[in-house]
Amino acid sequence: MIVPRTGHRAQVITELDPTRPAVTCVVASRNRREDLLASLPRHEAPVVLVDNASTDDTVAAVRAARPEVTVVPLPDNTGALARTVGVERAGTPFVAFTDDDSWWAPGDLAKAVEIMRAHPRLGLLAARILVGPEERLDPVCEVMAASPLGTDPDLPGPSLLGFVACAALVRAEAFTAAGGFDPVVRFPGEEERLALDLAAAGWGLAYVDEVTVHHHPSTRRDASAVRQAGLWRSRVLTALMRYPLRDLAGQVLSALRAGRPGLRGLAGALPRVPAALRRRRVLPTTVMSGVRELRS
Template sequence: MPKVSTIVAVYNGAATVDRALRSIFAQTFTDNEVVVVNDGSTDDTASVLSRYGDRIRVITQRNRGLSAARNAGVRASSGEYVAFLDDDDEWMPEKLVRSVPVLDADPGCALVYTFAVKIDPQGELIGSQSLTDGRPDGIESPTMQEMLTRPWNVVPSQFVVRRDVFERCGGFHERFITSCEDLCFLLNAREYGAFRCVPEQLVRKETRPLYPKALEREPECDLFVELVSERYGASAAGFVREFRRERVKVMRHMARTLIEEGRPRDARKCLARVMHYEPLSPKAYRRYLKTFFSSRANEVGP
C-alpha cells in the first residue's frame, strides 16, 4: 500500500494537466500513487494522459463534476493519506515530503496544509499567501468554534488528509459541481481531528478571471449556506454572515470591472446578487439602477 494517493480530477484540461502531473513526478517524496479522473473531457485530455502509461491510473467517466470526480479517484486508490492536485495547479518538489511527516508524527491531526502562490494563466506571479489570508485571526490550527467564525481559504491542492477522515466525512459533497465543496469538506474534516500548517509556499495556484464563473457558482453558494445552517445551526451564524459578506465583495468587484469594460448588462447580473445578499440595503439598489445610465456608470463604487 502506498503512503500517499494523489488524486487529479481533470475536465478539458489538456493545456494544463501535463504541467500538473510533471510537478507530481518531480516530488522528492516517492511513496505515492497517482490516480487521474478524466471527468468527461471533450478536448485532448485523454491523449495527454496516455503519454504517462502505467505511471498513472486513469479513471474515465461521464462529466459529473469536481466533487464526484475526486471521490471516484479516492475510491480507486489505496494510500494511507490522500492528496489532491487540480489540473491547472502545480506542487513545489517538497510539497509531500514536508506534509507527510506532520501526519505521521501526530495521530490526532486530520489534515495538513501548506501555503500557495497565485499565478495567472501565463504562469506569472500575481500574489502569495500568508498565515492571515483566509484564516480566522491568523490561527494555523483552528478549533471547530474558530472554523465556524469565518470561511477558511484553503483549497484541496494545498492539503493532505488521512484516508479514514476523508471516508468518515463521506468525501466531497457531490451536490457541489464546481464550487464550495472544499469549504464544506474542511468543516466536516475538522470534526474528526486537528489541522496543522506547513508555513511554506509549496503550491502554485492558477487564478483566472472571475466573470462569469463566479456568478455561475452562486446557486451552489446558496446551497452551501443552506447545508451549513442545517448542520451547525446558530453556531454557524458568524460563518454564514462572513461568507455572504465575502460573496458581496466578489460581486461588487466584478461589477466594477465590467462597468469599466463597458458591459453594464453583465454588471447588473452581479449587482442583482448583491441585492440578494443585502435585500434591505438602499445602496445596493442604487448601484444597480445606476448601471442603466452610462454617464453615471462609474459611480457603482465600492
C-alpha cells in the same frame, strides 16, 4: 518513513509495507489536456487522474504520454465529486489534491506527510501557495496564516475552517468519514462544506507555511463573473446544508447584496435545494462559533 529516490523526486512509502506508497496525488480535470501533460511529470507520488467527461481527447493523450498514471474517465462532468472518486481509487492513507495546473514543490509532499504523521488529529493540511512563474504568494495564504481561530497545541499551524483544494493534503480516513466532496456543492467553492464537516467530527485543519504548492493558473478558466456566481451558489448551498436558520438567512441576504454575481448564484442554487435539504445537518455550536468569528 520517507525514502528519497535518485534525483529530485521522492516517494513517500508506508512503514509497514515499504513497497506501497503512503500518498497519492488525485487530480480532477476537464478539458485541460495541455496543462495536465505539463504538470503530471512534476508529481512525486502515484497519480490518479479523474477526468470529468473531457471533450479534448485528454484521456487518450494522458494514457499515451503518461502510462504510469491511473486514469478514471467519467461519463459526465461531476465537478468536485470527481476527487471523491479519486480518493476511493487511491487506496493510500494520505491523498494530495493537486489540480491540473498545480504541483507540490520538490520534496515538500514527503515533508507534508511527515507532518501529518506527527500530528494524528490533523485531518487536512493546507500548504503555502506560490502563483505563476514569478512565484507570488497567494493572498489567501496571508489570510490563513492570520486565522483568528489561533493554533491548537496539537496542530502544526493556525486552525482553519476552509482551504484551497489545489494545495491540500488529507488523511483519507478523515476525508471519507466526512463524506468527501459531495454532488451538491460542485465547483468552485466546494471546500467549505468539507472543512466544516471535518471540524465537526473533531479533526483539525491547519495552515502549514513550511510546505509549498506551485499554482500556475490555467488559461482555460471561467470568466471572473461566472466564477463569482459559482462561489455564491456554493456558499448558499453550504449554508443550507449546515448553518442554523439565522446564519442561513444572513448568507442569503449577503448574496442578495452582492449584486448580479450573488443573484446569479442564488438562481444557480435553486435546482439543488431539494438535494441540499436532504443532506441538511446543522453544525455543532463550537464549529458554528468559529464560522461566525471568521465572518465577523
